[in-house]
Amino acid sequence: MTHSTEALAAAGWHDGRDVRDEALSAVLKTVALVEPVTDGRKWVFFPAAEQALREFHGLRIPAVGSGRDVASTGCVIDPVEARNALRPLTLLGESLGVRLFPLGRTDADALLAVDEEGRLFSIDHGGRWQLGETVAEGLVALAEGQAPRRVAARRWAWDAPSTAEGKPLLNIVRTALVATYVLHHRRAFSARELRLTVTALRGIGVVTLDCSVPLPAGSLEESAPPVVGRMEAAIASEGAPMNGSELRVTVCAPPGTAAPLSSLFCEVRAGHSAVAPAAAEISLSAGAGGSVGRAGTVAQRCAEDLARYAEQ
Known part of the structure; x- marks a missing residue:
């Protein structure tokens, strides 16, 4: 096992993990509890988000070491944790030409979201970031402290x-x-x-x-x-x-x-x-x-x- 796989496994992840009922229940809470916005925007659930949440929902992934490139950080995978980020995540999605759905929050209080292509993104006080081409890759990057790619003009x-x-x-x-x-x-x-x-x-x-x-x-x-x-x-x-x-x-x-x-x-x-x-x-x-x-x-x-x- 690599250190990153060990971190995911220690959090309860395994190949083929599927927590469908818990994940879909969290999705319903996320959509139902979101604060209304004046422009009528709302969360839209899509297949890539369902796949990611069914595989990773409920995990609390720990940080591994001090970090390769940047400080490593843990996270919790629960869309309810980022449900109120509708406006910033929608704006990020519009710039990318895709929709995003909330995925969770890091230990450093950064928002996590997955897009329609299955990529993992984050928003924190320092800006907007792509963490990985897949959710698993992005979670590994967080746990190991791999440098993210800034999403900026x-x-x-x-x-x-x-x-x-x-x-x-x-x-x-x-x-x-x-x-x-x-x-x-x-x-x-x-x-x-x-x-x-x-x-x-x-x-x-x-x-x-x-x-x-x-x-x-x-x-x-x-x-x-x-x-x-x-x-x-x-x-x-x-x-x-x-x-x-x-x-x-x-x-x-x-x-x-x-x-x-x-x-x-x-x-x-x-x-x-x-x-x-x-x-x-x-x-x-x-x-x-x-x-x-x-x-x-x-x-x-x-x-x-x-x-x-x-x-x-």
């Missing part, structure tokens, strides 16, 4: 290469089209438009133009000139001042893109620096859900691709 930024000297708008549009390809290639989403924002005073003043320009059919390499032409026409039509303004082109997920991939977006800007107004910057952002699971992998690969592009 991420942002990367690089200096963009210059491909059109003296033409900052063309330069950032070309870079934005590269980002469009990367997001499509990595199966995040296929953007259908680029958003142009012109902001006075190097990006800290008023927004003088905010418009979307659809991407034309055909290859992305051939899209830059017509897209720039439409943007220049919009700038002229609105009389947006270019001198001393920040130009920002954003690649956003199209409507209907599901969370958490919908939280990914890429921005390319120029004119934000008075010292080097022609210099361009490219950045990639991902919401909290883009830090774990498939979305986290997609975001990381997109970041790696864009970093290689920036090094050119």
Whole structure:
């Protein structure tokens, strides 16, 4: 036995454990005793939660040693212990694009929850965390003090290469089209438009133009000139001042893109620096859900691709 298996076994767990009646009774108490919320949210029970509770409900798992990476901690598996965390767990689930159900509470008073994919998550005073890809893995991590993965928004930024000297708008549009390809290639989403924002005073003043320009059919390499032409026409039509303004082109997920991939977006800007107004910057952002699971992998690969592009 490994130390982690010993901790689970010492708490009463064994392979094939099934406390169906006790688990379902706890589920009924959890749903019935939850405090009402104004937006009508409620707990939704799903198969992964049932499986986890039937296997682990009622266990009090002790900590093992001082911890490998962080302090080890024990926990109790009982959804009633976390029943009043409907709002924070619902918000976490929305960022992940899944539903969560309360599972219990740690000895350090952190909330435990399982999602529809069977992953174990926690919320404490330090933030939101993924403890394991499975409930068993997460409970082992708690008992042994293995470092969890933080569920939080991420942002990367690089200096963009210059491909059109003296033409900052063309330069950032070309870079934005590269980002469009990367997001499509990595199966995040296929953007259908680029958003142009012109902001006075190097990006800290008023927004003088905010418009979307659809991407034309055909290859992305051939899209830059017509897209720039439409943007220049919009700038002229609105009389947006270019001198001393920040130009920002954003690649956003199209409507209907599901969370958490919908939280990914890429921005390319120029004119934000008075010292080097022609210099361009490219950045990639991902919401909290883009830090774990498939979305986290997609975001990381997109970041790696864009970093290689920036090094050119």
